[in-house]
Amino acid sequence: MLAALVAACVLPAAIAAGLLLVQDYRLQRERLYRQELLLAQGAVAEIDRELGRIGAVLESLATSRELVNGHLADFHDRASQALAVGLVDNYVLMARDGRQLLNTLQPYGTPLPRAGVGPDLARVFDRGELTVTGLVASSVSKEQMISVAVPVWRDGKVVQALAVGLSPARVAGLLRRHNLPENWIATVVDGHGTIIARSLDNARFVGSPAQPELVEAILGRREGVYDARTHEGFEVITAFSRSMVADWSVAVGAPQAEVTRQLYRSIAIAALGVAAAIGLGMLVALGWARRLTRSVQGLIGPALALGRGELVAAPRTGLKEADAVGEVLEQASKMLAHAQHLAHTDALTGLSNRLLFEALAHRQLIDDQRNGQRRVLLALDLDGFKGVNDHHGHAMGDQVLKIAAQRIVGSLRSADVPARLGGDEFVVLLSDTAPDGAATVAEKLVRALSEPYPGVRQPVSASVGIAVAPAAGATVADLLRRADEALYEAKRAGKRRWAARA
Ligand SMILES: Nc1nc2c(ncn2[C@@H]2O[C@H](COP(=O)(O)OP(=O)(O)OP(=O)(O)O)[C@@H](O)[C@H]2O)c(=O)[nH]1
Numbered sequence: 001m002l003a004a005l006v007a008a009c010v011l012p013a014a015i016a017a018g019l020l021l022v023q024d025y026r027l028q029r030e031r032l033y034r035q036e037l038l039l040a041q042g043a044v045a046e047i048d049r050e051l052g053r054i055g056a057v058l059e060s061l062a063t064s065r066e067l068v069n070g071h072l073a074d075f076h077d078r079a080s081q082a083l084a085v086g087l088v089d090n091y092v093l094m095a096r097d098g099r100q101l102l103n104t105l106q107p108y109g110t111p112l113p114r115a116g117v118g119p120d121l122a123r124v125f126d127r128g129e130l131t132v133t134g135l136v137a138s139s140v141s142k143e144q145m146i147s148v149a150v151p152v153w154r155d156g157k158v159v160q161a162l163a164v165g166l167s168p169a170r171v172a173g174l175l176r177r178h179n180l181p182e183n184w185i186a187t188v189v190d191g192h193g194t195i196i197a198r199s200l201d202n203a204r205f206v207g208s209p210a211q212p213e214l215v216e217a218i219l220g221r222r223e224g225v226y227d228a229r230t231h232e233g234f235e236v237i238t239a240f241s242r243s244m245v246a247d248w249s250v251a252v253g254a255p256q257a258e259v260t261r262q263l264y265r266s267i268a269i270a271a272l273g274v275a276a277a278i279g280l281g282m283l284v285a286l287g288w289a290r291r292l293t294r295s296v297q298g299l300i301g302p303a304l305a306l307g308r309g310e311l312v313a314a315p316r317t318g319l320k321e322a323d324a325v326g327e328v329l330e331q332a333s334k335m336l337a338h339a340q341h342l343a344h345t346d347a348l349t350g351l352s353n354r355l356l357f358e359a360l361a362h363r364q365l366i367d368d369q370r371n372g373q374r375r376v377l378l379a380l381d382l383d384g385f386k387g388v389n390d391h392h393g394h395a396m397g398d399q400v401l402k403i404a405a406q407r408i409v410g411s412l413r414s415a416d417v418p419a420r421l422g423g424d425e426f427v428v429l430l431s432d433t434a435p436d437g438a439a440t441v442a443e444k445l446v447r448a449l450s451e452p453y454p455g456v457r458q459p460v461s462a463s464v465g466i467a468v469a470p471a472a473g474a475t476v477a478d479l480l481r482r483a484d485e486a487l488y489e490a491k492r493a494g495k496r497r498w499a500a501r502a
Pocket of ligand 1: 423
């Protein structure tokens with residue numbers, strides 16, 4: 001139950017954490033794409049710059065004095081010197097029919113094999129513009145090469161093509177200059193989808209077709225992103241950018257694992273966080289549950305005491321709601337005690353009333369029967385009290401009743417039980433069981449109650465009737481009746497005296 005409660009509290013946070021993770025994963029991917037795209041654009045720009053530099057040197061050689069004058073031996077020397085500038089491997093001068101007129105890979109005059117004019121190179125003769133070819137096998141070195149060629153003009157016609165050979169290894173070197181992060185791969189692909197250069201294992205993959213996903217992605221687009229699998233077989237996220245000079249694209253791929261590793265780390269941290277939150281929540285909830293149980297249990301005792309009609313003192317638990325209930329129990333017990341007091345007390349004199357007196361006397365009589373003890377009940381009635389009311393008014397009558405009650409209490413021992421039955425009638429249950437004790441107390445009471453009352457001119461005294469249990473009766477009602485009979489006997493005998501019933 002507790003676990004479900006805590007889980008319900010943590011669930012929204014867990015869902016939010018999950019959504020944040022998904023968002024974070026997307027952002028990571030986008031950041032990776034942007035980084036790759038920047039690298040691809042940087043590599044393309046560098047390749048374009050290099051091709052531009054090569055083109056510029058080719059243009060200046062194609063219009064050089066040696067070539068225009070047909071001094072090919074001198075031109076061979078000049079071209080060989082130009083090899084030092086730029087990333088080129090050799091210069092070749094070709095006739096329209098595909099004959100090689102000179103090749104700096106061979107000393108001038110060495111017979112050269114016929115190279116032929118492929119469709120890429122034919123563009124130089126047909127359109128008279130700089131052309132970058134795809135991979136072609138060098139007729140001299142037999143190595144796979146890329147050619148950059150410019151037209152050689154004479155009398156407004158393209159008569160020859162001057163080309164340089166560029167090895168894939170040199171292009172791969174350009175890629176490696178970009179300090180790719182570890183496990184990242186940059187690939188240069190020509191317009192036919194053939195790998196021209198690769199930053200990793202260049203020699204192995206040059207000439208191979210690129211992944212179909214890349215070939216499809218670069219069709220008609222300058223740049224973009226795609227997910228694929230490398231030739232080595234691992235998943236990569238790739239971005240590519242197309243060259244402005246050649247029909248080439250550079251693709252930069254980063255392992256998918258770079259993003260997923262980060263995602264797994266984030267998931268692990270989030271899962272740990274959620275588990276810690278649940279654990280902590282459980283501890284806190286457990287603490288609260290214990291406190292709650294203790295507080296409620298602490299109220300059981302006071303509630304039972306209230307049921308028994310006792311005064312309640314509820315312990316303070318420190319829990320606001322439980323303390324409030326405790327306070328209510330205390331107040332209820334006080335109100336109950338007050339109500340009981342009112343129900344059992346004579347409001348005017350503060351003595352017990354008939355109800356309480358009968359209950360107390362009943363209990364005493366039962367105890368006495370068990371112990372075989374005697375018990376004495378005195379019935380008291382003021383003499384001439386009506387005259388006080390009549391002459392001095394009801395308020396003075398009340399005053400006399402109060403003083404009479406005080407005098408009764410003052411004439412008794414603390415174990416004796418006095419009570420006012422109503423009007424000017426009182427009763428006393430004596431604890432003293434000595435044979436003469438009752439008469440002595442009755443005498444004392446008659447005397448005390450017959451003393452003058454302040455401000456009262458009317459004579460007031462008292463008569464007392466004595467009934468002794470068990471001889472006079474075994475029940476409270478019997479004893480009261482017998483004491484009353486004795487009282488009226490005393491009244492009849494002249495008042496201000498006592499009479500007894502055995
Ligand atoms: N002031 C006051 N008078 C009360 C109260 N209860 C009853 N009385 C009056 O007390 C009087 C009691 O009557 P009695 O006992 O016959 O009067 P008494 O003058 O003492 O008569 P005896 O006992 O024969 O001497 C009545 O007049 C009642 O109205 C009370 O609470 N206050």
